[in-house]
Amino acid sequence: MAQRIAIIGTGNVAWHLARTLENAGHLIVHIYSRDAAKAKNFGLDFFNASTGDSTDLRSVDAFIFIMAISDDAIQQVAQSLQLPENAVLCHTSGTRPLLDLGYASTEHIGVFYPLQTFSKGKRVDFSEIPICVEGDTQFAHESLTQLAHSISGNVQEVNSAQRKVLHLAAVFACNFTNHMFTISKEILENGNLNFDILKPLIAETLNKSFELGPENAQTGPAVRGDLETLDRQHELLTNQPELAEIYRQISQHIIDTYEE
Amino acid sequence: MAQRIAIIGTGNVAWHLARTLENAGHLIVHIYSRDAAKAKNFGLDFFNASTGDSTDLRSVDAFIFIMAISDDAIQQVAQSLQLPENAVLCHTSGTRPLLDLGYASTEHIGVFYPLQTFSKGKRVDFSEIPICVEGDTQFAHESLTQLAHSISGNVQEVNSAQRKVLHLAAVFACNFTNHMFTISKEILENGNLNFDILKPLIAETLNKSFELGPENAQTGPAVRGDLETLDRQHELLTNQPELAEIYRQISQHIIDTYEE
DSSP states (O other): OOOEEEEEOOSHHHHHHHHHHHHTTOEEEEEEOSSHHHHHHHHTTOTTOEEEOOSBOTTOOOSEEEEOOOGGGHHHHHHHOBOOTTOEEEEOOSSSOGGGGTTSSOSOEEEEEEOSOOOTTOOOOGGGSOEEEEESSHHHHHHHHHHHHHHOSOEEEOOHHHHHHHHHHHIIIIIIHHHHHHHHHHHHHHTTOOGGGGHHHHHHHHHHHHHHOGGGSOOSHHHHTOHHHHHHHHHHTTTOHHHHHHHHHHHHHHHHHHHO | OOOEEEEEOOSHHHHHHHHHHHHTTOEEEEEEOSSHHHHHHHHTTOTTOEEEOOSBOTTOOOSEEEEOOOGGGHHHHHHHOBOOTTOEEEEOOSSSOGGGGTTSSOSOEEEEEEOSOOOTTOOOOGGGSOEEEEESSHHHHHHHHHHHHTTOSOEEEOOHHHHHHHHHHHIIIIIIHHHHHHHHHHHHHHTTOOGGGGHHHHHHHHHHHHHHOGGGSOOSHHHHTOHHHHHHHHHHTTTOHHHHHHHHHHHHHHHHHHHO
């Protein structure tokens, strides 16, 4: 069912989400930003949307109000908005609890969290993105679940405690993984080698990890208990004590994990 | 040009390599293992190959002898083999120097290192696997380079010092990355969530890292300098002090990397 939607915020997530919702047949009717010029600029892509910096949104004819703003601002902005009766208000944050919306002017609050990394200009296919939904009232929960199904085939019910866990897990699996690539690239460049040489190996590592489960796909000197290689590699990092320490810690954790 | 090849060793790498070489038109003429039964069993897949545990290989009509055995055994086995005149002997290790073959009975020694992770039963497409080649004589170098080109479109000249660096970089980019997935999966399961929920995000993280370069694709609380989130996530790990310490170390390293 097509919905009338207002967007609070003008960042990357706001833009990708608004675009995707519009493509799915919903109507973006209003854009709010504390910066009226930003709202107006954002609105250029959505011809049916009014824009503005007024927190009084009681006359906006929208049903669902989606806040895609920075984590720190959620509580304060939610509190300042005046919403139409029976409006559903949600935020899109992976880290903030539902109750950040506790002082909003509607009881129908929830979370609509697309579990993906968004970059400017890079198109995202929402159909496979998990959307994690939570609602404080049955009405909010059902409305947001329905909206999520309209853009994704992967809708998950995730409460605030689980979302916290999920975000921590994502930091390990994505942010830290990416940083391992950065470290690896730097090590290679110091040896006059190009990061490209590792790409097939990295791609296959990911395939194996998904196919067998990461705990069954571990390879390398630490899981083999090859202390001689561990020592020799640790020595190579003598001039970079922070890296040497990271190398030691992760290797030790691998050893401990597979000894049990 | 089709070559006559002998394989020293009967493990995963030996099998995948022998299979691939045969498919490329080369002839596997002999299998050596310290365990004659293993050599015989391995030989069943290669009808033209003789097999055995004799270290006297002078009568074996092969040109290139490929050692695919465990790192620790390379030096000792290389020393024990008696090879035909002008034979080329190489090992396939990412961690051991060329000079582990220094006491071999031929001067034409080299390294033929396929940079990939091999698992039993999982087919590998060699055509995109980087093969890192090194030769101690011009003759060994050219022979191994030619052989590498016959199975892969990605042949790299990598000397022993560079190969050490390469292996260290691979540990960060592959082994440690896989372990980050294992940690992440455990965190999720402790919160009654399934690792599958992260797969689209992980896949996109990899895409972005390859497309933009990992140093331009870093996201998350550490690179944002979001100390509040870092503290809250660190607290979630209070009961797992080793994980808490890994979280702290990598986050700090990300902060330091992007502060500069």
